[in-house]
Amino acid sequence: AQSVAQPEDQVNVAEGNPLTVKCTYSVSGNPYLFWYVQYPNRGLQFLLKYITGDNLVKGSYGFEAEFNKSQTSFHLKKPSALVSDSALYFCAVRDGSNYQLIWGAGTKLIIKP
């Protein structure tokens, strides 16, 4: 079955520290992977995506994500967290068979000053 898992409901990081938000997936075919961010009372915003090519993808606001095919993971990372990074982060994967986007449950990221 196609699925996306974000194993952490919430991640707490001190400002200035590196952050990681985890995502694992299970789909048929080659995955197209996405990260979106939702700030409070706002719509989702696209951060980055992996289609093919380099496993390390760079996106908006200094975020990057690493595609790991053997571990079926696409973790979101940032070297130095900002308080303004506090938001809800969604991982999504395009199912290779029916092309529909499958969404994770979201991870709340809290950056403390």
Place this chain on the structure above:
Amino acid sequence: DTAVSQTPKYLVTQMGNDKSIKCEQNLGHDTMYWYKQDSKKFLKIMFSYNNKELIINETVPNRFSPKSPDKAHLNLHINSLELGDSAVYFCASSQGYPLGETQYFGPGTRLLVL
């Protein structure tokens, strides 16, 4: 200019009423979506239209009826509103089919059914 806009932003109504939410995108995209986000922030796709043709119709009560008068608009009409319909509804758009290209979201419509 707002790329994907929704009206209204807030909607408070009584159970049993009928209401509509409008969505417009000025990105020139050919695919539009409606999502429901519940109180736990789970995001669930409801419908998707490509070039005004319905291509995704998830298990949604038939009280919900989308209408796409043109590629730039996708409206959502809800009949006989129920308490469980209270949620935030997001419209989104993308370019190209098959689905899965980068989606651009509207600000959301917060629906509260009393």
